[in-house]
Amino acid sequence: MPIALLALAIGAFGIGTTEFVMMGVLPETAADFGVSIPTAGHLISGYALGVVIGAPLLTAVAVRLPRKTMLLAMMAMFTVGNLLFALSPNHEWGVIFRFLAGLPHGAFFGAGAVVASSLVGKENRAKAVSMMFVGLTLANVIGVPLGTLLGQQVGWRATFGVVAVIGLVAMAAIQKLVPFQGKPAESSLRGELGAFRRPQVWFALAIVTFGLGGVFACLSYIAPMLTDVAGYAPGDVTLLLSLAGLGMTLGNLLGGRLADRALMPSLYVALTALAAVLAVFTVTAQGKVGAAITVFGIGLAGFMIGPMLQARIMEKAGGTPSLVSAAVQSAFNIANSIGAYLGGLVIAGGLGLVAPNWVGASLAVLGLSIAVVSGLLDRREQPAPVPVAA
Template sequence: MKKSLLALTLGGLGIGITEFVMMGLLPDIAADLHISIPQAGHLISAYALGVVIGAPLLVAIAGSFPPKKILLALMIMFTAFNAFSAFAPDYISMLVARLLAGLPHGAFFGVGSVVASRLAEKGKEAQSVSMMFAGLTIANIIGVPLGTYIGHAYSWRYTFVIIVAVGLITLLSLKLWMPAMPATKDRDLKKELSFFKLPEAWLIIAMIAIGTGGLFSWFSYIAPLLTDVSGFKSETITYILVLAGLGMFVGNFIGGIMADKISPAKASLVLLFAMSVALFIMHYTSTNQVFTLVMTFIAGALAFAVAAPIQMLMINTAKGSEMIAGAVSQASFNIGNALGAFLGGLPLIAGYDYTSPVWVGSLLAFAGGVIAWTLIARTRKQVLVAA
């Protein structure tokens, strides 16, 4: 692996830990700050809101600077705001800290995706982008379980100290290993934003938000699914989440290879439909522990296999607006986070069991696949008309 790509992977690792570890730390944070668990859940929403706000805004502001300087500035923000989280004295300050910590998330991946594709060998752009997203999968295998354990055994504040340490290491690696790249000359922000006048842009945004909502409809309620339906003991959940993380790690690289071999759009189509099928099967096999473990690995793999293809699809469609488009795709991913968790919870409120969010997730992934098919059909029609 190129050292420059390793620097991006480290950034993805830190971002992955701070995003996903909150799910496991909610009881500890709630007890320490003297708030309810539902109130603590607002800290997750605040981070997602920060991603949605910061992704296009920060890239729009900083897009005229060299990519290396942008990445360094974003990682400084990430490190500082997570340090603020570690020392937040009360609920309000923690809420603000989480909002601010989310701001550089989407922008880092947006700029990082463009940088990774430029560093790649010709024909291996998506695989190069997948190296950056590997940091998110490693976070789910190692960082999140370790951070959760430290939060339970010692203090959740120590978990954020570790995140700060990862941020500092990433800063050093970016400084030493990331090559200097020229800034965009004669940048026209108005022209870049005109990308969002294209129907294709909104089709991709809808595909990401709805399709990846299938992942979060399942993953948001995975713990009660495993304990109440599959019959696993609560102390085994961490190990099963590591299994899901291993699936994400493997799937991430498979998705990158697929995008380079058959095109990002076709890879997105295949993987979203495959995710729909996998969640459909999980709905009916979750009472069997062996099948549950197998499908947890497969669903995790398919969920993250789509990351590199959709990122490359957005970048390839947004010629001249790649950084903003790449950042917006990450904002869309976080909209999918909120959408999946919300829609997956509706059948639970209506009194259905914990397999129902999986069914909702299957429908969302299928809808995302339909949008991908629509995008491909529209693009093919435009090519025929042009010919």
């Protein structure tokens, strides 16, 4: 694999850390700003809103920029946003700066996925994209636990100061390692928007939204499941989340390799496995060993899907992949919101702390159903074989 993928993975590591570490240092941030935990939660939703808005907007604005320039610009905005957040005078400014830090998230991954796939042959494109996304999954194994520990021991501002430093390192690595590719001559805003006229693009985004929504229905409430149901001590949760992150990392790498071999069959298997493991978690959550194994399995099955869908949507976008590739990140964050909302709804309805797993399994089945319809549409779109004259 090209060394340039390392630079993209460093950027992904920084982005993954800043997105998820906020959950770990939320109590310290709330105390510093003098607000309640629910109010401090706006710092999480503010970032997610930035991702949803920024992914299509910034990609559209910069559609004719050389992709290396685009990557550097997005990482610079990310770095400045995190530095400003670390210096926030109050909660209100903190939400604004978190929104700013979230804006380049999707655009970076959109451009990065296109660059990663361009560095290798067609038979290794999904694998190359998964190598970039390994930085995102490793953030859950290394960046989030260490960032949470730093925030608890030194202060949350130190955590986001370090994230800003990671952004600078990523910029230096991109400048040094990523080759200059010139302006994407085939790209125009009209052409990029034209990709959204293709039904298969919308099918792929729907699979992201609902299939991965199943993962977040579970993971949004994983802490109380592990403590109040499985019987783990609160201090064990960080280690178990790292276990989930390890599953995500392995799943991401495995998903990239399977996608290059047989994309749609592999996607069917991954979504089926995700639905099954989420359903099983309603039972295994009752014990420590079973819960730990299943948490790993959820990360493994859930993040096998990511590189498959990234490869799928770039394939269906044709020669204008940048905007739809960035839109995957918007769909990913919508999945996060839908999963968390529906999972909270069943808990509030008195169905118990493991009920979000049934929601997650149902969403995964819905994602699988959409994938099957998309696969059947592929067959209809294939030209009929031309009969050979005798």
